[in-house]
Amino acid sequence: MIEQLDELYRDVILDHFKNPHRKGELPNAQIKAEGANPLCGDELTFYLTLADGKIGHARFTGKGCAISQASASMLAEQLEGKTVKEVARLIETMKKLMRGEAPDESVDLGDLESLAGVRKFPVRVKCAALAWNIVEQGLQNGVRM
């Protein structure tokens, strides 16, 4: 059983959970997007600055389970320097990975790749996806403005 758990809670995930990267607020953020998982109470807020169509800085705050918080930390780390389109592709790739579809090999997932094992725990996919959905919607709303 421990092997199965190891597949879900990879070392990288627990490391991001215990020592989150890019945690905090950005007072000058152009985009602030928040969301919660009504079933378990996981909460996340993302702060993004935009410059020349690219994400400058990304920070997040929140509380919740190891999967939701690690996923937010890993995503925040990947966002900086990416165009809005690149972020959309990154998130779509993660969602494909969760659906068991072949992901776009050209997309560099960074540490997010370690979340691949979550797919085998269907009830936990929503924990991993919370950060992705918040950023996806935040950018869609923000870009329209």
Next chain:
Amino acid sequence: MLDTTRIRRDFPILSRTMHGKPLVYLDNAATTQKPRQVIDALVNYYSRYNANIHRGLYALAEEATAAYEAVREQTAQFIGAPSARGVVFTRNATEGINLMANAWGRSNLRAGDEILLTEMEHHSNLVPWQLIASATGATLKFMPVTDDGRLDLTVLPKLLSPRTKVVSVTLMSNVLGTIVPVQEIAEAAHRYRALVVIDGAQGVPHLPVNVQQLGCDVLVFSAHKMLGPTGVGVVWAREELLESMDPFLGGGEMISDVQWTSSTWNEVPWKFEAGTPNIAGVIAFGEALTYLSRLGMEQVRAHEIALTAYALKRLSSLDRIAVYGPRDAAARGAAVSFNLEGLHPHDVGTVLDMEGVAIRAGHHCAKPLMRRLGVAATARASFYLYNTQDEVDQLVDALGVARKFFDRPRAASSVREKVRP
């Protein structure tokens, strides 16, 4: 203690394994497992006397009607109600509260009236009142919870006034396990002629209950939390109260006569049972009541006190754990909420599942109470008549596994794993 070895043989699901380990089912506050007597009753109804009730002229329909109505009698007896005419079958306890909030609230609440609830209510005894409050202009008030998870009754005299029109409280908290002194609350509320509604979803399955002793006007509960099938709930209300109320849902069965633009209503309780009810479910619920009555609710309660006391003792002995609710097992039901410090209950729940232990993790449909406790979520183990001390030990062992798993030293983050399938 109950003879759990014998009892467990009646529950087919309890011999299942999960992830290669015996199933330890500790989520009884969410729903209980069903004995084969209940499962057989469902099959038997559909195989032998399935027919719509109250309207067929043939013997089959009469058999089904008699079986359905017999459970109404049985339900009345189970809760010490003076007459079966006060027993209305609904889909669940939630629908029961909605029935009261709408059918009673629509014609009895107006702007300035007050609805008194407690801080430990399940969303199902909160949201229906929020809806009727916003429709009528009534306002909501709350009896506070103490830090040790009991209801603070000292402020009750200040909260009650002639404006208080209804007091709706849980008999037992689904998060803290706290048993609420509803008798005392009902007496105080009745001095102001307020209606007293008891949410018995957690209480009725676990405590001997007599509505006349409780002194309430209304008691709602759900069959599926007390060995019965899903899709059956009960509203018991004083007969004259039901008589005075308008219907909740309109349709077949609930009418006396129907004209193009108006109708008159059937007698109570059928006035509140629009459409074809869950006939099979109600009949199978009768078997659940028979099962509980045969064991005796006093014995069920004694079994759960012993089990809860043991669980509280074992859980409290763990390092870095917070256990919520009253410490005295005799003052509480068999739902125990806790948190392992530094670990989110969902992560704990996932490890426990791998160990075969099924618990609930989350806000338990009581978000305002969670905020009051200052936690986002808790883990909750809840017991029933088939659970054993061995299973409490397995829960504690599995929590040890979870603690060890998450405490284990990890490789540094510089070690990147290649995991793409």
